[in-house]
Amino acid sequence: MGDKEERIEEKWLDSISLDGKEYAYVSLELANQSFHGTIASLPFCIKILLESALRQYDGTYITDEHIGQLANWKQGQWQEKEVPFKPARIIFQDFTGIPALVDLAAMREAVDRRGGNAAEVNPQIPVDLVIDHSVIINHSGDKLAFEANLSREYEQNDERYRFVRWAQNSFENFRVVPPSNGIVHQVNLEYLASPVRIEESENRFLVYPDSLVGTDSHTPMINGLGIIGWGVGGIEAEAVMLGQPLYFVMPEVIGVNLKGALREGVSATDLALTITNILRTKGVVGKFIEFFGEGLDGVSLTDRATIANMAPEYGATMSYFPIDRIALDYFEETGRGDGIPLAKAYYQAQGLYRSDSTPVPGFTEVIEVDLAAVSPLLAGPKRPQDSILLPEMKSEFEKAFTAPVAERGYGLEKQKLDQRVPFDNMEQLQVGSVVLASITSCTNTSNPGVMIAAGLLAKKAVEKGLKKPSFVKASLTPGSRVVTKYLEAAGLLESLEELGFFVDGYGCATCCGNSGSLDPLVEQAIKEEDLIVSSVLSGNRNFEGRIHPLIKANYLGSPPLVVAYALAGTVRKDLVNEPLGFSRDDEAVYLKDIWPSSSEIDALISAHIKKELYDEEYKNIFHNDTWSSIPVSEGLLYQWDDRSTYIKEAPYFQETKPNGHNAEGLKSMKTLLLLKDSITTDHISPAGHIPLKSPAGTYLAGQGVAVRDFNNYGARRGNHHVMIRGTFGNIRIRNKLAEGMEGGFTKHLPSGEIMNIFDAAEKYKRSKQSLLIIAGKEYGTGSSRDWAAKGTLLLGVKAVLAESFERIHRSNLVGMGVLPLQFLPGENAETWNLDGTETFTVTGLDAGISPKQQVGILVEKEGRKTRFSAITRLDSLVEVEYYWNGGILHTVLDNMLSEMAVE
Template sequence: MASKDSFGAKSTLDVDGKSYEIFRLDKVVGEGLDVASLPYSLKVLLENLLRTEDGADIAADDIKALAGWDETAQPDKEIQFTPARVIMQDFTGVPCIVDLATLREAAAELGADASKINPLAPAEMVIDHSVIAEAFGTPEAFARNVEIEYDRNKERYQFLRWGQTAFDDFKVVPPGTGIVHQVNIEHLARTVFTREVDGVLQAYPDTCVGTDSHTTMVNGLGVVGFGVGGIEAEAALLGQPVSMLIPRVVGFKLHGDLPEGSTATDLVLTITEMLRKHGVVGKFVEFYGAGVTALPLANRATIGNMSPEFGSTIAVFPIDDETISYLKLTGRSEEQLKLVEAYAKEQGLWHDPAVEPRFSEQLELDLSTVVPSIAGPKRPQDRVALTDAKPAFRGALVDYAGEAQDTTGYDEAVEESFPGSDAPSYSGGNGKSPAPSDHLSAAPADGGRASDPVEVTLEDGTTFTLDHGAVTIASITSCTNTSNPSVMLGAALLAKKAVEKGLARKPWVKTTLAPGSQVVSDYYDKSGLTPYLEKLGFNLVGYGCVTCIGNSGPLIPEVSAAVQEKDLAVVSVLSGNRNFEGRINPDIKMNYLASPPLVIAYALAGTMDIDLFNDPIGTASDGTDVFLKDIWPTPAEVEQVIGQAIASDMFTKGYADVFAGDERWQNLPTPTGDTFTWDEDSTYVRKAPYFDGMDKTPSPVTDIEGARVLLKLGDSVTTDHISPAGNIKKDSPAGKYLLEHGVEQRDFNSYGSRRGNHEVMIRGTFANIRLRNQIAPGTEGGFTRDFTQGSDPSDAPVTSVYDASQSYQAAGTPLVVLAGKEYGSGSSRDWAAKGTALLGVKAVIAESYERIHRSNLIGMGVLPLQFPEGQTADSLGLTGEETFSITGVTELNDGRTPKTVKVTATPADGDVVELDAVVRIDTPGEANYYRNGGILQYVLRNLLNS
């Protein structure tokens, strides 16, 4: 706790007869210090330092450095940020609790009190990533999916219930409640936090770190929160501050109003494109200006949610009247509302649109220029105006189904039309055939025979023809949009108009609705719109991430078989935030992000090969063409329903007993005790191996000698490519492991649900079906070459990444990974680093990194190195067949962090390649983690020595 107050900042704030201790920002004065003009986000960090000043980790000089922030300078000053709380979801949270349970045992083995291992910051977990859309399109879908979820995850849920009783300040929101980020903004976030410290009630800005990169959604409420890896979150739980450099802050000025027809989704895709193009990795983004005042809180949260897609650390909005209105709507107490407003105004944290803070860089957007958009087919920053969606899809199809398609419209030389009688047929809906479509089968890139459309007959006798571009999943899912009533009710109104016209979803489309909280279902029911969604097949499948996290479940069986038979490039359209390759469904090659109304529109159209502005979306009951404009709701219609259907009591009732859970949760048998009794037969939860053989003092770090390349990868390799996610294949190393342990294939569940078992996760690391390892050309997925086999590297056989790593570890051979730009972008998946370390990888050499994954690698004792500016693996002639040595690492033993280390790559024959790789250990804190073999080892040793 803080023991210093160098600036005399400690004061009191009286609000409605209640007194709070606060640390006043305006007390930080002196030459060159201009606190008043700091961006909102840096004021929050400054308060954090004032309150936690202890003369050691946080000193007066740190406070001066932040208060005297030079907006033009590059980040070089490290500070220690102490978040008010930690927020987790179950995929990333279960490994955290496994590690804490293992830490307790390690502490006991080293002679310490196991109960010392306990959260020192409040921690809340929302179980939202485990429900899979197995059942869909029926009123029973939700109940059936929850039943399957509990059957599959009983071991994990029992373990979490143990954790909830064994650890102080750890609460679990049970399954079926909502998505972590929506629950966070609707209930858990305080905006201004209160906590009794040494008998005194303090008030200070709510801040958090989370084990999900989209923790930034809470930035819409003025909360400075961001995603960290699970291992860094565990350290925060145990009282360790988060080490960070004082960042550059990008000011994003908004003005104007969204035009009719454009949604919050279109706005966020536009901002994502702008900021990714500008370059904001490692920076704070802060929104300001008159346009902020007019922006509903739900839209702010939607923008904040997408911060990882920009690459920024946060994307924050300051506190204003709209913040207070939202807190009131969502059932926060009158006492909390008064405190938030009084504290924000007292500390200069209240937004004044006429005041322009200092920023490092600035961008500007006129909201009136935002147009309807989608993003895809594989990255959220690849925005496409809806007017260009059809030609853009055709242009992208070359990468998935063959040679380039004409992108200017219809071209009879490339395509053949379906004349009347040859049009695809289907029964259902109004019994009419869809509008004529273009045959998209393309000549494969290798010059082989074009893939023909395939006729499909469903179990009920429905027949249709399936081709490239067919929308096989249309899903309203993910926190990004399901927190936003305007787009959710807009989608429901569109569904109502479509049903009234006699339209139906195409029979090859799997339609799912997975809201972010139960409140969405409440206002759908109150508005009377639920039946229309269900008529189109958008029945509730669960309250969770579902499709966006890869829990889409299987396609319609006959559709899946046809896709696999003809290798069709079919499509998903989802209202999520991630559409990376291989993420959504293993049968689907192209994935597009869209607003909820557009998700329904594409379900009606059944294809991406459509101009939604000019082509009919279907045929009405009277035989006339129906266009999207005929069923698109007006803003006035949406606002009218919002006013009638949403009330504060929906939130207060829905969250009244949020941690209790339903009867199924409450009846789970719960283990007890300070330490967990591990079940050796469990395939879900196993004791982590990170502390095996650990001593009280760390061994010196060593140079890396005789290393081989496990993988050579290209640009934009995401944590989805690295970390195990989605389905587990029967013939994969993980699948074989489960079969060997008596688990039938139908019970494999997902990688995410088995994150508490390192044996499964190691086997799934680098096993994404779309991963392309350049040292195993011609393969796709988790394959490499094993250079321990064969007399010459060129003879090395192709095998799985896991099997090769086992050979290397048995031979005592360290491993390296070579990569391109933006290595580790995407979700804050700790298993992307944990799996890398457990495979025996000692160093990664990349052209550039995304922030969280680089930090996570260090947290697992893996050395992140960077190619010198302008150099790449290819420009240096590296094939991945070389033997590597990395020298100069031992400087870390002297308390120094070298700027570069010498990397020598020696081929079997040919010239040796040498380079001075940049060491991406960016702060002294990270150097300490690396010296200790990882962040958890560092924390444990500190606890033992305290």
């Protein structure tokens, strides 16, 4: 391309005239002429990535080769090579965003210490932080709950919020949505996203698609609105903030052909969980999904968003629904209609607008989903992809009760199913009792269809005289204030409240483990009897130990099913064939008797969900008197407080740069953990409760923090002292080296002593012993949790050897300078008879590293030596560079200082 600016303007720039104004754009049609007509048949998502590359081409980070790879995606030979992506914006939530800001503040310190200009450490693109993960539902069941939980949130998080207020004033291109406004992805869907973006440059207006990355794995929810975006680790997001492109290997794009229409009584949640099961079974980790087909016109925008939200649960990077009439109508309905005429003209000119006549793109593979075959279901009790048809819930729970732990069961004796504990008001707690019913999470609270359905079901239940058992904690935490307004307007909030579903807060809440305490008598009974009880929530995650430390069986379901199970009080009831309860007249009431019809739901949506609701609730989204009253420090550099137990200067720049490529660090490694399949980032770095009797709890108590003020791991991510102690601290993790103990324990070698993982790691550090983790399939499933990689590094782990990795966590490990190694196909720890007591040396790296290079693994035990090969999961040249430099952060810092001409 040579002189990029002139040649791009000459060959690929076109314009649109609208209302007397001219808008320039990079034309895919003009670019198509240079690539022999291949662009027109590309999947929509690849076209948008190509537009971004053409528009931001610089010859260095984005090159001719990259553009050729994208333009010729269909030929397939590019799929092992990386391509860059520079999004239009970044979105944070507070659990992941605040640690990223801590790193950014620490980077300013490092630049200042080395004589650079700290003022240049700023986000280079717009960043929004939505504070939604910090509200804990300790108070519920009455009208005081919202204010009580919000007040406690501000009290507990004062140090964190003071830091964010400093960042808000100190960093450019940075906005904050204060607490109690909603959940990040719903706020993004309903307000932050735009039909197109317009940039004024060189006396012209340049129009292009909105796009983003986010530090939460459910960022793909925005794909339902026709916007490219996916979740990345906070580590990658920091690099993107500072001007680095995000590099990823060319993806396969799986087309999902939607046929038919959903049957009466089937919800968007049922469809999303069905698709999760289908695609997880198919195997789509790291791939793009794009939806098409005649059934698409019958899938509402919010139903699309519900499906796209679940992308991490089926392992896809992204689940894209192309821009069409339904997407543009949603922008209009939510108060963003001004940009629609330009957006429609732009997308049509670019061949990016889906209509009935749009040809089917050339996908890698096509999967068909018959919407008419979807039935009401739930998912659980330990994974979101394990779907259970509604009539089978009772029997499936009982099967799980006796199934081996290795088969996602509980391994208990059948006679224990009869365990019962007397409770108040003649009620009994028993195995399978629902002790927590929570309408929560952006996945479903963004969807008026299922929220109105929950309200209608509650109304009909109240009219019949049904009540929930007193041991069921009910919780309602919408993803935006708009939800409360339309439930009130439709006359449904009062009925939900009569069943205990008061608005407890606006935030992620139960879905991220902030479910709060249960009734003390319930907790006591569970502990004393070791009772297997249940939760039912309208969330997206139900991994072990995530929802509540005492609830071992957790099921995902639609909001109306959450209300139904709250009324039933147990998952051991067939809600299709058994009565849900009994009316005032002692007549049996079945679920079908109170299940709302589609026409009832649609009528209330049409009558009560108006554009004015969105205008009113979002007009002051960035302004909040309580937030603004928080004292804020001034200055370019943050004034670190040694007494703070929430915010500490990140350690990564305080010491000598880690040497990721140093072969010495990969010699004679001891195994810190030997793990099974499906280890999640919740297992690696829990977000919820901090037990008193844990290394993190001991540390906080030693700092004078009262137990009631421990908060949770997610809120403590700005303090590495807490987080390293919590790494692998999940109460349900099972390390084979711990000889049957559940929780964060391991065996120190060679002493053979069983101890906390943190204590063992510290002991290894004192002897300068490098460490290894061995795992099975799908290592790092779940949230885009950068602390799962940061904590791994800080424990002294140099490499992770697994059968397969989930996309984001593998990338995060590379970003922190930890080497991901993958067994060859068909091989694992068992095929090589590894028990974790061996020492391991990686061989073959002395001459350098190349992407996906095979290396040798030398295994030594009691004088015997075994060798096998593994694959370095450094998937691109850029990842090799990051690892070679000790991680992304050091690469970015070195580049920044080089540009400042600082030694």
